[in-house]
Amino acid sequence: MSEPPQTRTGPRPPRRPDTPVRAVRRSLATRMALMATVAGVILIVVLLNAVNSRIANAVYEDRKDTVLVDAWERVTIAQQAFDDSSATTTDEVTSVVEDEVADIRQSSSGAGVVGVVMKRSPQESAPQIINDVSTGEVPLSLVSDELRDKVADGADGKQYYEWVTIPDTAGEVPGLVVGSRVSLPVAGTYEMYIVYSLAPEERVIERTTQTVFIAGTGFLLILILGVWALTWRVLIPIRRTSLAAQRLAAGRLNERLVVQGDDEIAALSRSFNDMAASLESQIEAWENLSKVEKLFVSDVSHELRTPLASIRLASEQIWAAREEIEDPFAARSVEILMREVDRFEEMLSDLLEISRIDSGRVQLRAEDADLVAVLRGVLDLVAVHIEAKGSEIRVDAPAEPVVAEVDTTRVERILRNLVVNALEHAEGSPIDITVAAGEDSVAVRVRDHGVGMSPDVVKKVFDRFYRADPSRRRTLGGTGLGLSISLEDASLHGGTITAWGWPADGASFLLVLPRSLGPGGAPGTYTLPGPLDVVPDDAPGVARAATRRGGAAGEASAAPGGTLAPAPASRRSEVVRESGQQADARDGEQAAGPRRVTVVGPGDAPSARTPEDSGGRGRSEGRR
Structure with a gap:
């Protein structure tokens, strides 16, 4: 859709309302605040990830050390019980293992144990075999084949662990599975896996993350307000300079800025004052010269009217008697004189008209x-x-x-x-x-x-x-x-x-x-x-x-x-x-x-025709 027409003169049309993009372009303080927002968001995201990662690593490492110590104690106590057992049949050994696994589960619940799993070692060849034993809360699939291979191939008395995800009523929580080899009566070597939950540590990390996020958001708000206020404060002299420049452009040549201090803003104010003073002096000089020129043209134009009137009167007298002039050169001179007097009078009229226009005394x-x-x-x-x-x-x-x-x-x-x-x-x-x-x-x-x-x-x-x-x-x-x-x-x-x-x-x-x-x-x-x-x-x-x-x-x-x-x-x-x-x-x-x-009447050819259309009249190139 085309824009509505505008008038040639009159008041200027109202300025279009600022869109968000125009507002950002027109305000340096807003752009600085926006840049601070973007930089702050990036900084907070990076900081949050870095802090969260370091805190999580530290918490999990400390928890791992504690878990390994606790698991070692549990496995040692269980091995001592197996060694002291007098079981000689498969059922008796199974009973001893189930009792020990249940005891570990019950006694270590405060330490974060959520399950115990007993599996026969792949390298064991004893004829007596008991079934795999586990607490009902932990699925056997938590013990991966990679961890079993490490435990089976490892040395006796060594611990091996693996980070896992444990199903929970509220979703999933991180966990740690610690595996060791134990010797059972009659049945031989088995693998004991103790599963620990890290839900408390996960809650600590979540609270820490929330705290860091809240602190970062507050820091971002303070940063944005601080940058905006600082930029606004720094731009006050620049706005004053801009307004002074506008007033100077509007014709107030005596406009000057107050100089305070010796910093860059003060240097800008001094430079502006020097420029304004130079412009004022030059414009005054040009105005004086223009006044002198206009006065000269006006005075000369008026002063020339009297001799021109005398010359015209004399030339008209000569022109009236031109029939009596016998010399053809003199007659031609009279014609040239009359033509040039007419031209001189036209030129003088133009100069007088320009003088009247410059003086502002023209009335329609x-x-x-x-x-x-x-x-x-x-x-x-x-x-x-x-x-x-x-x-x-x-x-x-x-x-x-x-x-x-x-x-x-x-x-x-x-x-x-x-x-x-x-x-x-x-x-x-x-x-x-x-x-x-x-x-x-x-x-x-x-x-x-x-x-x-x-x-x-x-x-x-x-x-x-x-x-x-x-x-x-x-x-x-x-x-x-x-x-x-x-x-x-x-x-x-x-x-x-x-x-x-x-x-x-x-x-x-x-x-x-x-x-x-x-x-x-x-x-x-x-x-x-x-x-x-x-x-x-x-x-x-x-x-x-x-x-x-x-x-x-x-x-x-x-x-x-x-x-x-x-x-x-x-x-x-x-x-x-x-x-x-x-x-x-x-x-x-x-x-x-x-x-x-x-x-040109209705139905005739348009008036805008070329010379060739009108008969091919030649023209020579040149400039007006």
């Missing part, structure tokens, strides 16, 4: 005007230049009036500058002028198919006195202030001028103005991107990003995506030309000479 004379009618008036004014340059002007305008609240004089000046600029660089190729209207804005696009502009030129085309190619000869005069003044006039309305161009593919200038001004003639607002796109339909794909938007601040931006189709023109629209005749007199006009200004 707002009225409702039809931009199509204003455009026709401008084309009438420059009709002589249109005929001289040989370019065909193709106007594409809607049938209904395009009415907006504007200062007609300033809008006429904007359109005249754009049209004259297009004539200067079209080199005889067609010029397409499109007028469109939106709900809250109106637009005029002037598109030529001449030498075009490079993207670098587009970025500077609204700068004062800028000439892309100083060696290029201008045939229609100009001071390099026309587009700058046009930009200022558009900004006074709350509008904008956008430029696009590409070498050898022509250039396009788009004027967008709000339909209504603000209270008291203040700049109006409109919804971006406006009713027209600055990039024409026939522009190369690679050139669609080479735009520049001129506004109140002259900022740069990319062209709006998508170009709206030009609005159709009315069949009743007048064909603007020097003779003032109507469009239905085409045949007579063709007989008299080529038509330079046409209106």
Whole structure:
């Protein structure tokens, strides 16, 4: 889903609510706390495993030593009983063994014994055999074959053990099986296995693990809070520096930081103060120089008006008597004098206008005007230049009036500058002028198919006195202030001028103005991107990003995506030309000479056509 349109001027839209990711990115203290959390969790897990492993090993080793000693005593007592027994038959031996096993089980329950198992040794060959004996609580499967092999192959009087898992009512608990060989009367060698439970030790280890986990969690919370508080405290001077930098950028050049101590933060504050002082002095110097320049331009412009008036009066007197001049060189000099006086007066008017704009004493004379009618008036004014340059002007305008609240004089000046600029660089190729209207804005696009502009030129085309190619000869005069003044006039309305161009593919200038001004003639607002796109339909794909938007601040931006189709023109629209005749007199006009200004009506071909489409007029490469 596309985002809602935004207005060109007015208050900035509210900032989007912070998501968790944006909050983490915007806060160094939060990132440090998060890093401390991750590091603390890893540390606690490692510490818990290490401590738990060491404690478990220590507890189990101590318990093993105790179990081995206890088992040795039990086996010794049982062997003594077997040696002292007078049993001579298998049943008597079985009875003695069962009694001894039961006695061991009952007497050693406090030591953790949960069962005793007696098995015949695999190497025993005596003919008398008694059955394997075990207490009912312990399954015979606890005694593994590996342990039996160790006991059978081991020496007499040696103990062998194995860690096992003992089934329990609550699950499973760790245990230890200790095996030794004993000699029975008549039956020979048997293996005695005593099974010990380590449930108490397991409970001790679990409590220890819980204690370590609780302590680690508390340590982690303290670590997180400590890191966050420390980071927050350390960042206070940095936040102050950031706020001071924002105030400095907003124009408060006297902004300074309080320097405390000699650490890195104090060095940062001193560096900021030095930078602010340097900026203040340089900006003051530039402002003073700018004031001197503006005052110089204003004074010179006003002072030149008096001698210019005298020169014009004298030149007009000479021009009125030009019929009496017999010398052809003198007559030619009079013509050049009048032309240059006109040009000088135009240049002086531009300088005076720039002076008035810089002084801030400009007031719009707002009225409702039809931009199509204003455009026709401008084309009438420059009709002589249109005929001289040989370019065909193709106007594409809607049938209904395009009415907006504007200062007609300033809008006429904007359109005249754009049209004259297009004539200067079209080199005889067609010029397409499109007028469109939106709900809250109106637009005029002037598109030529001449030498075009490079993207670098587009970025500077609204700068004062800028000439892309100083060696290029201008045939229609100009001071390099026309587009700058046009930009200022558009900004006074709350509008904008956008430029696009590409070498050898022509250039396009788009004027967008709000339909209504603000209270008291203040700049109006409109919804971006406006009713027209600055990039024409026939522009190369690679050139669609080479735009520049001129506004109140002259900022740069990319062209709006998508170009709206030009609005159709009315069949009743007048064909603007020097003779003032109507469009239905085409045949007579063709007989008299080529038509330079046409209106594109509904159903006709689009106005954005290349020079090749219009007859293959050649063009030379160059820059504006």
